[in-house]
Amino acid sequence: MSCHTFIPTIALIGGIGSGKSAVANKVKTLRSVKIIDADQIGHEILDFPEVQQKIREQFGTAVFNEQGKIVRSNLAKLVFGDEKQHQESLKKLEEIVHPQIHRRLEQEILAARSEGQVDAILVDAAVILEAGWKDLCDQIVFIECPFEKRLNRVTQNRGWSSAELTKREKHQLPLSEKRKLANDVIQNDQDLAAAGLALSRFIDDLIKTK
Numbered sequence: 001m002s003c004h005t006f007i008p009t010i011a012l013i014g015g016i017g018s019g020k021s022a023v024a025n026k027v028k029t030l031r032s033v034k035i036i037d038a039d040q041i042g043h044e045i046l047d048f049p050e051v052q053q054k055i056r057e058q059f060g061t062a063v064f065n066e067q068g069k070i071v072r073s074n075l076a077k078l079v080f081g082d083e084k085q086h087q088e089s090l091k092k093l094e095e096i097v098h099p100q101i102h103r104r105l106e107q108e109i110l111a112a113r114s115e116g117q118v119d120a121i122l123v124d125a126a127v128i129l130e131a132g133w134k135d136l137c138d139q140i141v142f143i144e145c146p147f148e149k150r151l152n153r154v155t156q157n158r159g160w161s162s163a164e165l166t167k168r169e170k171h172q173l174p175l176s177e178k179r180k181l182a183n184d185v186i187q188n189d190q191d192l193a194a195a196g197l198a199l200s201r202f203i204d205d206l207i208k209t210k
């Protein structure tokens, strides 16, 4: 149990497949942290009836399966891509889901702070800067990994193509800009344990200086 009064909230940013989730989960094996996964929250929100209603109005029934669930891969085809149409569709989807994701992030951070049981809160939110949510966090850590390695990971573990990775990343801020906005950079191109330890040490330093 934590006895520190200051519980830092740290946003993890970085390229797709850089290992934001993996590094956060590694830190959890080393110390007490709360991980908030914005992708996961985004998935849960797609089950809300009012969100489904708006998505049906905007994108039609083709993004739903026979059981009435949103098929994320169908929605992804409409919103990620090079055409102006993709850009516009992503904007519309974000207008529907981002306010809800933001609210949930805020609630989960507040709850973790008031429970006071952890050393740090790790917010795994790929688009935290793009969405304008960086004020939710005290610190930003950039997880660094070269493109080829990230591509290997997402092809092997998610079955994505190189085109899928590139398409999605084009909808995000350039990595060079994200890196500049970070308080620290952690390499995750090799040993996951070393990356986890580096983030854990970063947390130690934050707690010590408060």
Ligand SMILES: CC(C)(COP(=O)(O)OP(=O)(O)OC[C@H]1O[C@@H](n2cnc3c(N)ncnc32)[C@H](O)[C@@H]1O)[C@@H](O)C(=O)NCCC(=O)NCCS
Residues within 6 Å of the ligand: 016, 038, 039, 042, 043, 072, 073, 075, 076, 079, 090, 093, 094, 097, 098, 101, 124, 125, 126, 127, 128, 168, 169, 171, 172
């Ligand atoms: C389009 C959707 C249905 C595709 O779902 P899918 O399961 O294929 O992807 P998932 O949500 O797991 O996201 C995987 C990665 O795609 C990238 N990505 C997701 N949403 C966005 C976005 N709005 N802009 C840029 N990149 C994005 C991120 O790097 C993310 O880590 C889903 O990504 C979605 O609803 N996106 C809009 C909500 C959002 O912004 N979520 C991200 C919160 S951090």
Ligand SMILES: Nc1ncnc2c1ncn2[C@@H]1O[C@H](COP(=O)(O)OP(=O)(O)OP(=O)(O)O)[C@@H](O)[C@H]1O
Residues within 6 Å of the ligand: 014, 015, 016, 017, 018, 019, 020, 021, 022, 023, 039, 126, 153, 154, 157, 188, 189, 190, 191, 192, 193, 195
């Ligand atoms: N150091 C590492 N060594 C080997 N595999 C790794 C390492 N770091 C991450 N991975 C693997 O690479 C894949 C992508 O990692 P992860 O899902 O954590 O990336 P992410 O940055 O959270 O991606 P996204 O931006 O899509 O949310 C996962 O299957 C993970 O297990």
